[in-house]
Amino acid sequence: MLPRSLLLTLIFVLSPAALCGSALAQPFSENQLTTAQRLMDQALESDLGYEIVESLTTEVGPRLAGTEAESRARDWAIAMLKAQGFENVRNEPFPVPLWVRGVETAAITSPYPQPLAITALGGSSSTGPDGVEAEIVAFKDLASVEALPDGSLKGKIIFIDEPMTRTQDGSGYGVAVRKRRTTAYEGVRLGAVAALIRSVGTSTHRFAHTGQMQRLTEGEREGVPTAALSAPDADQLTRSLKRGQPVRVKMVLTPETLPPSESGNVIGEIVGSEKPEEIILVGAHLDSWDLGTGAVDDGAGVGIVTAAARLVAAENPKRTIRVVLFGAEEVGLVGAKAYAEQHWDDLDNHMLAAESDFGAGRIWRFETRVHESKLETAQAIGNAMRGIGVGPGPNTAYGGPDLTYVRAAGVPVVTLKQDGLDYFDLHHTPNDTFDKIDPADMAQNVAAYAAFIYLASEVDAHFRGDEE
Template sequence: MPFTQLPFKKTVSTVTLAFVLSGSPFNAVSFAQSADAPTADVSSANNASVSETVQGLIDSAMAGSYGYDITRDLTTEIGARMAGTEAEARAREWTVEKFKEIGLQNVRIEPFTVPGWERGVETAEVVSPFPQTLFITALGGSVATPEEGITADVVYFPTFEDLESAPEGGLDGKIVFISGRMEKAPDGAGYGPANRKRRSGATEAGKRGAAAVVIRSVGTDSHRFPHTGQMRYAPDVEPIPIGALSGPDADQLERMLKNQEEVELKLVLTPKSVGDLPSGNVIGEIVGTERPDEIVLISGHLDSWDLGTGAIDDGAGIGISAGAAQVILEAGLKPKRTIRVVAFGAEEIGLKGGFAYVEAHKDELANHVLATESDFGAGLVYEVQSGVTEGEGVLKAMASAMSIPFAEGKTTNGGPDIGPMANEGVPTMRFQQDGTDYFDLHHTPDDTFDKIDPKEMAQNVAAFATMAWMASEAETDFRADK
């Protein structure tokens, strides 16, 4: 798999680009055409100019540090940006100024409100038989223990499915411990199955009378950093506190429980809900010259969890999408369609920004030509995924022009915040990044800027800039009903 090499090293074929910009059906011959082969059928000066333009975008992005610099400044000058906090508000104002600085037009904040939640004291300690401290963090949205904490025997469930299949009742007053390891994968495929315990562990344990829940962190590292993240309560189940143990501490507790009939744990978690708080999406545009009402949307999400500085999740996405727009602007290009850059707010607590965007733009969603989000760190892009119903050949030609494999038979909703608009019929695509190590850092204090490789981020910026410009120029629609 092409994780260890940077693509974009070949010259872009004018034949391939002719197919992209004309909207012609995909033809495999376009990919067989090398840069040095005859191009009599589409050899106009215009096609050569298009090829030079795309190669220029790629070269500029790869030689520069656009996304890297933006992410560095965001994570340094603002730091953590939890949804609804004063820090997220400062991040919005920072993004407005950054968007204006790089030359975007129609820069604005579209506000909405979110339920506020604040972290408090969070401690866990084994009381008996082997007294010691464990590293834990509350999950987003959790209710609190009593101020003095909860001390109770631990009941162990190796997986979430084991808890789910247990009879209701029988756990009165106990602290449930759900383990279950997440498997590493370049596409993060292990996240969904592992995340069930984080999302629904408190509900399932609450149904059975438990007093509290601790889970093995949803992550793939062996560091003593617990992973936070949002959880949910079912409306018909009494809410109970829930926290995540670091991987090594989950291992420690497992060893104790395998060798002892009873392990007593004291848990103190004192988060609190603080009512509705302001959030918002930040938007800037390169306004189209011929079809300004038609929109190509590129994005990341501005908020982060509070434990790290939100570099891979998702300062990188802000840097990649804004950096791509900056490359296009500095090249002096004037796209036919509008390229819209969105920094979504409050993604971490339930895609609040994505849903707010759909509500605010419901009357113009039909004019959204293509949408995508970068929200998986800054690792190398290794394939292009499609979520369109028409014009997939254009995406294949784009992928070829960028020397990135097209993922046959895979579909995408474009990214977390793009999901709500994809549900409304907006065509999507996504650049799949190598996320093998992403969940070592995700939602932990270790999510910091030093984890980002500048060359890998430059490759992402090159991909986004090339795709956004080519989609803005393509004479095609990506919807089945157009």
């Protein structure tokens, strides 16, 4: 027979209460934990999230902010949310700058003539239809360019050959993306005629990775025409330069910046049965870049949060569950800012928020950003997901890009962290298509979000530092 002390220890470790903290601190009843488990089981057997992504990417396809395609995506989202039984379904419009892609070609003209695979960066200026041709000057990173004196690259084309590190949590992106945001404006300062950067991505395929450059404020001068170069072509250009002869490249980029257009945030709700004024927000962004069909970024998120909230609706949640499908995320978090401004007077009623915007890889960690006094309660939500492979994380959650402004205003957030090892192989490239999504991984995401949404809606405590 086991010693009494060891037996008591095993009972504690294996009990549902122990899985979510001490028995005294347990914020959930056995019935609530059982319901959360049942929701996860249902999600793992459901293809609803996967089917939503299939519908969006097939019936709408790419959805560049401010375009007719994004408008069709809003119509699609409103119809989809109504069909899934959401209440108060609506579009909340806002203006958005409109940039559209044109011709984009590049080639080495000497000493080794050959084409290069490029794509214009969002917000890039135009070379004009005749293009520009100049000698390439290469740099290992953005810092090397920033250190140069004004006017020192007059008449040249800048090439920054800085690779991106592959990581599970996507942390390599923040470092690498700086060159995408600012190289064009460094080019103006240095007198360059154009710029190329190695794609901000991890793919070795011949796909160039687009993405938004830094937004200009009124009165600022636009940058030089700038494009991303696919990784194999960046390698090819580097090999050409190492042969010791000057290398000249011709680029033709003809994007246009048009008058502001309209975008919008599409919202649907499950109205709370006991505390309808208190909101659990789950979001994703509806727009996408125009090269692929926006399946991974962020059709997956749309499917995940919508399917999870739909499952929770059957449990008559106490708090209101608000699904927000943000518009115009890719071009500078325009919808995120609009949401915060339009709901500013109501943000104190936002109890907790999360966004799915990192593809469809399996969720492996639950991160929080709540008041220290509420941390144990928030962690208990994450503990309920242990059985589907979700471990604990720090209390420093980002929440998601579209939560930037509401998080800054004090709304507590969590991050259901996904495995992103291959995310930047697809992100912002023509390879971001529906076939890249694994249905089982998608279902695991929906399961984790369903447990999170349900338990966050049921717990009595707030996640701020008070109970107001």
